[in-house]
Amino acid sequence: MPELVFDQVLEQAGFRPTRQRRAVYEHLEAMHGHPTAEDVFHAVRIELPRISLATVYKALESLVESGVAQKMSGADGTAHFESRVDEHFHARCRACNRIVDVEALPEFHRCVDKIRTAGFTIERARLELTGICELCARQHHN
Amino acid sequence: MPELVFDQVLEQAGFRPTRQRRAVYEHLEAMHGHPTAEDVFHAVRIELPRISLATVYKALESLVESGVAQKMSGADGTAHFESRVDEHFHARCRACNRIVDVEALPEFHRCVDKIRTAGFTIERARLELTGICELCARQHHN
């Protein structure tokens, strides 16, 4: 996302587009993965050596609130972040622990539509996949 | 699950069926919900006043490893437990935070089967639903 658009989006959400928030967003975007707050912290630190971990946490929170980032509270107890905000899911390899993006299928929505559980209004449906990635499957032969 | 079977299952998993583990399991089973470790702790305490929270954590872990309980690392940062071990999903009400069980549909498996993501072998697929339960929908009119 271009810096100008980023600034606009943050302002619209009631946040000031500061150097720290921009840096946090740019690194999150550039990492192309699912880093933790600390991962982002270490990456941003190279550019802004005086930034604190608390600021990174706060920045990430404001990015999520602004809708330019997503927080995924994984099963490992630590939160991961990503700059992808369109609907997609995650598959975690139980061997190497890496997280892979999975695209949402139209079938999935049709399936969720059938669930209408006893008056419960479903607003969001998250699919969390666990398994073995191709690389680990070859290495461990299982 | 009858006590005798419970003992057998635990022994088979390499755990000693102690009074504490039995009590933790029985209360977890009786609670019929998705309690946290501390919820279970408070319930078991009535029966075993000298039990410690650490023991409850360890007991729950051994129950999960034995396959008689499931741990669900929710999005709220605290782990919840349940004695249901068959496949089903959870819907969390964003207003009252209650967790409701959702039965797995055959459609769901068919949908997951289509996902076969780039050599990734899916072993488990968890569906996590968020929304508003019937009660809260009435109270808040949204």
Add this chain to the structure above:
DNA sequence: GTCTATGCAAACCCTTTGCAGCCAT
């Protein structure tokens, strides 16, 4: 008797908070 489990306290990790100083408007 051996070996595991318990209870207690302390440590642990990730995350949040309080607050003085800073920066943008």
Add this chain to the structure above:
DNA sequence: ATGGCTGCAAAGGGTTTGCATAGAC
């Protein structure tokens, strides 16, 4: 000048660990 934002340190909450004692086989 006003207000939110930063950085620092300290607190917080849930969970785990180390160790002496108690309990199961």
